[in-house]
Amino acid sequence: MNHRKKHGFRFRGLLAMAAVVAVALVGCSSTPSTGTSTGSQKQIRIGAIYLDSQGYYGGVKAGVQGAAKASGMNVKFIETNPGGDVSKESDFMNTLVSSGVDAIIISAASADSSVAAIKQAFNAGIPVICYNTCVNDAATKKYVSAYVIGDPLKFGQQLGEAAVKEFTAAKIDAPKMGVLNCEQYEVCKLRFQGFKDAMMKGLPGTEFVANQEGAEVDKAVPVAEQMLTANPDINGLYGEAGGATIGAYKAVGTANKVGKIFVFGSDMTTEIATELNKGDVLKSVVDISGLGVGKLAWAAVEKSLKGTKSATVQAPITLYSPAEAANWLTTHADGLP
Secondary structure (H helix, E strand, C coil), X not given: CCCCCEECCXXXXXXXXXXXXXXXXXXXXXXXXXXXXXXXXXXXXXXXXXXCCCHHHHHHHHHHHHHHHHCCCEEEEEEECCCCCHHHHHHHHHHHHHHCCCEEEECCCCCCCCHHHHHHHHHCCCCEEEECEECCHHHHHHHCCEEEECCHHHHHHHHHHXXXXXXXXXXXXXXXXXXXXXXXXXXXXXXXXXXXXXXHHHCCXXXXXXXXXXXXXXHXXXXXXXXXXXXXXXXXXXXXXXXXXXXXXXXXXXXXXXXXXXXXEEXXXXXXXXXXXXXXXXXEEEECCHHHHHHHHXXXXXXXXXXXXXXXXXXXXXXXXXXXXXXXXXXXXXXXX
16 A cells, blocks of 8 residues: 555655666676576576655665675666556566566556556566555465565554544544545555544544545645645544655644644655654654565565465554654664655
8 A cells, every 4th residue: 555456555755766767786796687697696687666756665675675685695676666657567567577587576556457467477487576565366366476565454543543542632532534545556445444443433423524635745735735724623634655644744734733633644754753753743653664575575585486475474564653753763864764
């Protein structure tokens, strides 16, 4: 996220990846064809599709490649970032299927429009492992070997419960909320549902006065600024993704509303953790580790190579407070989320 584009969609603001095909090697071989070997070890060729250039996908990439290296297998990754473009995604899937890779990991661009490409891989006998986003439920069950995702309802719920605590402590029992969303993806819709349900349960007087798309920072900042201008009585902003979170707290600063408007966000990065550590605007952040998802995706790849389907693989969800942000920065000194 979340289409019905299915998404545990993570938009992050660091480690941009090239928008063209890049090839990365894990292990010692660079032999291009499936079934070849270096010495006596067969090379495994894995297609990897990262949805966009946000930093979360840098974490996934590091996680899956690190786990592959640790496995001791001779693995070659063939990668791309289609920037959320279904057509580019389809073209690359065609290339992967034609070249006969052993498995494919993908964060799908669309729940419906990505089905044909994933079906093509399935028909060719190539296992497909989704992470973060996938195709619609029926297609996932039929064509996908595993889907690594953190429960988006729980994701939003945990943040909503944290927001209730903040507003209650501030004696605000009927907060007016603005939302910066990524709801072109189904997972983001579910994130909002979880957040809203928790808010309405804890503070029934909550009112959502604005909900606009602003997933990427460049768009989120002006959208949030306009939202605050149009709704000067807003008490809080909810960012459904990393870029939305950054846009929300930057807008609060620009509007000189620090201490008056609380921000609740998604997806940890170094920039977000640094802001959270201050504790004056950004109050809580909920996160699913890209590194962790990458490791889980590799485990699913290994099972798929043995002919085993993993179905849904649940990724852990973590809620961070300002007090916990400093520890995140220490344990993620390399900036990988």
